[in-house]
Each structure stands twice: as C-alpha cells, then as structure tokens.
Amino acid sequence: VSTCSHSTDLLMFVTLVFTLKSPFCTFLAVVSMAMTPIQRPEMYIIGAQPLCSQLSGLSQGQRKLCQLYQDHMMYIGDGAKTGITECQHQFRQRRWNCSTVDKTSVFGRIMHIGSRETAFTYAISAAGVVNAVSRACREGELSTCGCSRAARPRDLPRDWLWGGCGDNVHYGYRFAREFVDAREREKNYPRGSPEHARTLMNIQNNEAGRQAVYNLANVACKCHGVSGSCSLKTCWLQLADFRRVGEFLKEKYDSAAAMRIGRKGKLELVDKRFNTPTPEDLVYIDPSPDYCLRNETTGSLGTTGRLCNKTSEGMDGCELMCCGRGYDQFKTYKHERCHCKFHWCCYVKCKRCTSLVDQYVCK
Template structure:
C-alpha cells in the first residue's frame, strides 16, 4: 500500500467507531492497487481476528464486499436526501449519532449494509469475477410463464437447463446464497460474539432482515430465442432487483420498524390492536419474541430517534422539502444559469446529436 494511503487510514484512528461497526471503515479504504485487502484489514481498527483472517484468505472477495458496502452507504444517502436525517455516514459520522443510538435509522443502516454486501458478492459471482463461486442454483420447480422483468437481460449461459411448461431454467442466476453466506460470516462477526447483549441482538436481526429481503426479492429474467426475434424457446434465470429498487422496499420497512424491549436476554415487541378496535385494549396487546415468524422480515430498534433538528443544518440543500429539513429555520434560494443538452436527434447510424440550451435552475439551502 502506498504510504499516503497508510497515513490516511491511520488518521481514521482518531475517529475510529466502536468495534460494533468498525468494519465500515473499509468503505474509506483505497482498493485500486492489487492485493491490498490483507493490508487494509490489518490496519482497520476493531476488526475481529476472524475478519482479518477472511481478508487475508479472500482478497478478491473482500474487494467486492467493499464495493457493496460503498454502494449501500451511497444508496442510503440518496434515499434519505429529502428527510431530516440524510444518512450522514461520512467520517467522522460513522460511529457517532445516530449509529451509537439504537434507533430505527441505525436499524436501516445495518440492514442495507448487509444487503449491499450480499448484492455485490452475488452479482460478482454470476459474472465470473470471483474464483470461489459461480452461478446461483438452478430452480427445480415447475412454474408458469414469467411476468415481464424490469431488469436488463444478460446472455444465458452456464447452468444445466431445467424444462418447464413455458420456458427453460438456464443461464446464470445471481448467487445470492454465496453472497449471504460470506456476508454473514464477515459482517456479523463482532455481534455474534456479543449475542447476549441487546444491541448486538438488534444488529444481528436487522442484518438478517436485509439479507432475507434481498433473497426474497429475486425475480426472473428471460431471453427469447428464435428466428427474427420470434420466441420459439425462452430461457430464464434468477436475478436480484436493482439495488436502488431494493433500498426503496427497505425504506418501507424502516418506516414500519418495531420498537422492542429487552427481557431476560431476549428482545420482545408489543403488538397493539389496529385502529378502530373497540373494547379493552389490553385484550389485544400481545408480546412477540423478535425471533418469531411474524418478525422475521421486520426491522427493529431499541431507542427512539434523536432530535435531528438539534444537528446543524446550515447550508444543507433542501430541494422541495425545506420546511422539514431546515426545521423551520428558513432557507435561501439561489438561481443560476446552467448548460444542458436539448433537441437531441438520432443520426443514422449510430449517433445522438444534441444542441446546448441555457436553463435557469433554482436551488434551496437551509439558513
């Protein structure tokens, strides 16, 4: 590793987060040079011996693990860009509020980070970028014709075909099984060693939710084969959703996250009756263990969210949600002229030519 990269990583020690989430420091590591992951993991504070060993033994896998983590954090920031909490995770934000507060925001970050790792590894496997894994398992069930897929098609190669009534299972499915398995071994290491502690139980549960929702969200992607575009035969394989689409689904889970309590080293959530139910409320209140079937796909948290309006919002861009983001402190509007392509035309073959137009753009910033 270059000396400048080592110096930068050592500087992170000043802002080192708690060991619970120290593996997130890998998102700031430089991975451009070959065979750097063993050195990176050796110098990241707080990693467990098992995580360091996995880094040393699987340098190519760790590269895609880091890529998945970065994608998760970037997607988190994009998803929350118009909310009071905007997923501020850049150092020194990592390891400070809200992540040391066991809030619903922390629950979301853990879940999307775990899912981001799995997503990156699963896709890398199907593309043949990791030596230790290949295509995902070919489904063995007989299914009817697949619904149209919103995802881009890829060439069907690899797996042993399995016939169905309307298509053939073939191609190379995303290997989410490998992604989840490796991600679980690496990401969950610290919390598994502290599994009797409520916060670690919360983290492990939310990590599992992220991975499980990703696996459950896999859909079919198909390609037709025949003369002149006809669909004489159709091959299909399993693919994960685009990660931003998955993040939107996880955001819905964030909004419905359940507050839990600790009792005798176990986490429980109280299920209250739906609105409009009459009679004695306590008849309908029941306590669910977090590990129950009803809670398997639900995010959980231990603490209420902090007051994000107490955090400085000055100069934060607030788009069209300034009243909430700026916490009632007001905002200023700037106007600027920008160049953008316009009047684009397709020129045979194969070019798109555009003119350049001036456009007045307004931007809002908190006071």
Template sequence: MRARPQVCEALLFALALQTGVCYGIKWLALSKTPSALALNQTQHCKQLEGLVSAQVQLCRSNLELMHTVVHAAREVMKACRRAFADMRWNCSSIELAPNYLLDLERGTRESAFVYALSAAAISHAIARACTSGDLPGCSCGPVPGEPPGPGNRWGGCADNLSYGLLMGAKFSDAPMKVKKTGSQANKLMRLHNSEVGRQALRASLLVNSRCQAWEAACALPSLGSHQEQKVWPPWKEGRTSKETDKIKNNLAA
C-alpha cells in the first residue's frame, strides 16, 4: 500500500527539522576572538570564525559594531550556562562553537532556545552600545510616543531599541537568508525562534525614572526635574525565569 502524499510530506518536513545544520548560531564562535585582534581593519573580518559571507560583509561595512557583536557572543555563552546550570542539559556544548554536538546541530528544543537567546543578546548589546556612546553610527533612542508617568517627563538617554533590533536581526538572521544553504523549513523555523527572542526582549523593556537634580530636591516634585527613559535591564543580571519561560513556550522545534 502506497503512503499518502500528505503523510510523505509531513515525514519529510519532520526529517528536515531534525537534520538541519545549525549554521545560524556558528557566529557564537566569536566569543573566542582573541583580545589581540584589534578589529580595526576590514581584513580582520576574514579572520573571524563562524561567519557566513553575508556576516563578513556586514563586518566590513560596520566594523565599529564588531566589538559589540563579540561581546554579545560571550554574553550568550554565560547566559545559557546560567539558565540551565541546575538541569540535565546544562548548555555546556555551546562552548564548542562553531563545531557543535548533535544537541545543537539538530532542530531540538535546546538549539531553538540558543537561537532565541542569541538574537536577543545581540540586539540588547547593540542598543546598549548606542546608549553608552560606543557606536558612532547611533545614539540614544527616540522619545517614546506615549505619555510618561504622572509628574514626570521623557528625558535622559534611552536604549536605542529600534537600532539594536534592526542591526541585531541583520547579523543574527543573515545565515538563514543564504539561498544555497539548508532547507526552507529549517530557515523559517530558526527565523521564528530568533524573532521569539527579540519579542521577549521587547517585552522586558523597562521605564527607568530618575531625578535630574540635587538629591534633596528630588524629594519635592516641584524642585526636582524627574526624567524617564525606556531601558533594558543589564544583561549581566540574566533573564528572569518568567522571561525564560516566555521564550521556551513560543519556540518551534
């Protein structure tokens, strides 16, 4: 008896999800970039491990961004190990980048989480680098359209959400947009998981209120100038279990 076409298609789709190579997170090998590599010349981009050609081109055209990308890769390593420190799968295999084991080579829940975490981390790092003045191509985020809290006004230097998400997605999604590499099913699944990470990052945006005046005057709203800005909590504090669960519940694997 011949199998129905729909059944065959479903089996092929499932097989594709399980056997796809995780080329999309090989860039995490940047965490091993030696400090001696200055990353101040375009020829340095070819010396970076784990990048596809599109990422090398992004490196050449946005060289000032690469120290931040390297920092993001290192933060992914630490954050993943922290998130799974007390579990059977403890994310130790992430340190083998770019030559992963099967737990991250295939379309597993573990690899899906790493895709989401990586996408969130690089966007977070770029947005923060804009705020701190480390990137000449961007600055503080724009003033939000919604009104601030009662008695306050928008001010200070907010994290540049839009630029961080834009450039972070360009870099981390680049491997999934290479036409000749991998199946379309794998690419769509991994793009979905990367977007889950960015959505969780958007949801974690905080409104930070601080007083731009002498400390004594801040106790009196009429004397202190209270400013609010939208910021992300420092990545070094790690994601909360609630945020981690939000990522896990929306992954495709």
C-alpha cells in the first residue's frame, strides 16, 4: 500500500481523485488543497511555478492541462471536497460511512477494491468537479469561460427572456471529462487484464458523476415588474442543489451493475438478465467487504461503537448495523427548542427543553 506525504502542495489532489495505484493519497490532498486559496493565493497566478512542474503524480496529459488552466485547479479541489462531504452525508447511516482506518486519508485502502463503494466515490468526486468549475465560470473566476451559452429551451414561453447569467455546466462537463479522465485514458494496461477492467470501471463511474450534474441542471427564472407583478421573466440555466446530485447517485449506487472483463476487452454484465448500463449508471467489478469488523487490509472501520436505531428495520437499524453482534443501551440528555410562540411583529420565541433519551450503540 502506498503512503502519502503530509505536503500541502496544491495539486497533489490530482492523483487522488482518479488514480488506481494510490487513490486515497490524493483525496487527502484535495481537502488540504481546498484551504490553500486563502493561505497561498500566489499559487493561482497564471504562470506561477512550480505549481505543476514539481508534482510527480500528474500524468502527462494532466500536467499539460495544469499548465494551461492553472486558475482552474483550486476549483477542482473545492469540487472534490464537496464530493467527499456529500458522500459522508449519503452514507451516514450505512455500515460503510465514507470513513477509513487510515487517519491520514479520507477513503483509505477501500479504494483499492473495485467495489460499488469505490464506484460511488469516483462518481461523486467527478460530479463535484463539474459542479465547482461550472459555477466558477458563472462567477467570472476563470479566464476561459463565462456565463452559460445554453440554447433557449423550446418549451419556454415566448414572452420570457432567456439569457440570464447561468451556470456553465457545458464547460464544466467538458473540462472535467478531459482532466479527470486523462490519467485513465493514458494507461496502457494489456487489454482484458484486471488492471484494464478497473480503468474501464473508473471511466464509467467518472462519466456517471458528470452526467448527474449535467442532466439535473434546470431552468431558473426571476420575475420583474411593478410591485411584484411578474409582468416579465428572465430565465437561465442553473445547477441543481448538490444534495439532489448526491441522492441521485446514491440511487445509482443501490442499483449498480456487477461487471467483468469480456473476451473483447470490454466490460460486460455478470448477470445478462439485467439491462446494459447506460452512461448514467454505476458499475463495479469486485464484491464489497461487509464492513462489520475492523480490517486493516481492506480499510474497514467496522461498526463497533456506531449509533443505531432500535426501531428501524433499515440499514441504520441495530440488527443490520451491528451485524448481529447485539448492542448496548445508554441514556443521554437531549437539548432542543420547544414551546415556540410567534410574537407580533415579527419573531419567534422558544424555550430550551432537556429530556433524557435512550440511545443504542453496536457491540
């Protein structure tokens, strides 16, 4: 297993978000890199050195893109960090909750397994990059793009204006595809090999993440007129809230397709009774660990000590979360607002109530 240095070099994230040999090193650097804009703004000056030249983890294609689009780099890091945060939210009630036994990384050794969890992390991180770059274009932060130039929707009423400054999801999608997939496409593994299968898996899941952001973008409008009469509307293309993207990809995780490398060197379904995955679907090639017990080899933290819901029959329920080991009960104080009253005009006043509640943790 490869290890990560604690360097905060700006672009170490590149090898994280989408590399096979050392993916968890880069996810760690994404987080630290997302804080760099405040601490080291000089790193974003066009032509600044040694932003790209010192990073041995970049592939040849990524290095060229880095040199050409240095002002994009901080947004790639921000986007990947957004993806990590969303992953941890979506899986907060699952046995695997986007955590790792390696305290210096985010996802850890689990990324070496081509499981459906790895598929989700690739997809949500790619989605985060599209999201961040698209928004940066709209806000005028990037030199090579601006507001969205999307065509006027055919179903938009004729008297509504089209052309407000929208999120440039077209540019965000294209740039993320070129940068994120560059490393995968430059690999030269033997056709049909396990390594080749994993590369194809990564590319598929990267695309699924990008498609989610692209397809969920929608039209937003603002009214104009005297006293809110809305006699005129201006509309533009707007990214969906990233929580919605996370929920969409979580559904794709639940229905991810098990694949294997075929004779023609392409991924094929393990079970031919299922539909062939579309570019929007997640795929995986390895079974997932059960995540019940701590395992340094796979990177599983296990579920000992995790809170569970005694009354739930879902994955957050004590039976499933605790993997049949049982659970301990304890009491704790819960503080919350209560007895709220609206006072004219115009505020709400609440009391603070404390109650003793039961909680349950896995053995």
